[in-house]
Amino acid sequence: MSPSPALVRAFLLTLLIMMCPCLNAAELSPAEERGKNLYFNGRSPSGKPILAYFGKDLVEIPGEFATCGSCHGYDGLGRPESGVIPSNVTWKYLTKSYGHVHPNGADHPPFTEQSLKDYMLSGTFPGGQAGDPSMPVYEISEQDLDDLIAYMKLLGTLLDPGLSETDIKVGTLLPAEGRLGETGQAMRGVIEAYFSEINKKGGIYGRNIELVSHHLPAEPEAATNRIKAL
Numbered sequence: 001m002s003p004s005p006a007l008v009r010a011f012l013l014t015l016l017i018m019m020c021p022c023l024n025a026a027e028l029s030p031a032e033e034r035g036k037n038l039y040f041n042g043r044s045p046s047g048k049p050i051l052a053y054f055g056k057d058l059v060e061i062p063g064e065f066a067t068c069g070s071c072h073g074y075d076g077l078g079r080p081e082s083g084v085i086p087s088n089v090t091w092k093y094l095t096k097s098y099g100h101v102h103p104n105g106a107d108h109p110p111f112t113e114q115s116l117k118d119y120m121l122s123g124t125f126p127g128g129q130a131g132d133p134s135m136p137v138y139e140i141s142e143q144d145l146d147d148l149i150a151y152m153k154l155l156g157t158l159l160d161p162g163l164s165e166t167d168i169k170v171g172t173l174l175p176a177e178g179r180l181g182e183t184g185q186a187m188r189g190v191i192e193a194y195f196s197e198i199n200k201k202g203g204i205y206g207r208n209i210e211l212v213s214h215h216l217p218a219e220p221e222a223a224t225n226r227i228k229a230l
Contacts, residue, residue: 035151
């Protein structure tokens, strides 16, 4: 039994969603892991509150509603949004020897760990100039700041899971037995053929796509346990 076109499209869409960037924490140190949580979630692992203050009136909101990742992105490069251009906060960029010139004309020396902490706490660029007005200042502990910067030093350097210099491995579960076994085999064939066409055209940014498929047990309980184990 061949899968319907709608089923194939839905499954390929699922694969594309699975390929969305997601940082690999397998090699993070405890400090970097805590920093990752702070960068994306805005919550301290210690349970201490983190507060963000916006604008001249210092409007206060919880840190979890003003996370670094929401403006600067998973890779630290920043994405323009609503007329605001978030800064590149990768460590290589922040510390470049000749400093920075911002779109509004403000310029300042390169950041150090201490001047970055000062900026996040007071909104002042290295050298004493007022910082970006769209950037909040934070009430955050010294330990949390240390952890956050430890993680920020990795931004833009971590490869996504399954990604190497030459290949992109896309993992999925497909039924291999029972009433859906034949459908699973057909879907695997369609996906592999689709990836093969992409690879013939040069892949994605020069990388070949490889499907890594595991069997999905026919029994619902076993299938659920298999998904949870991945």
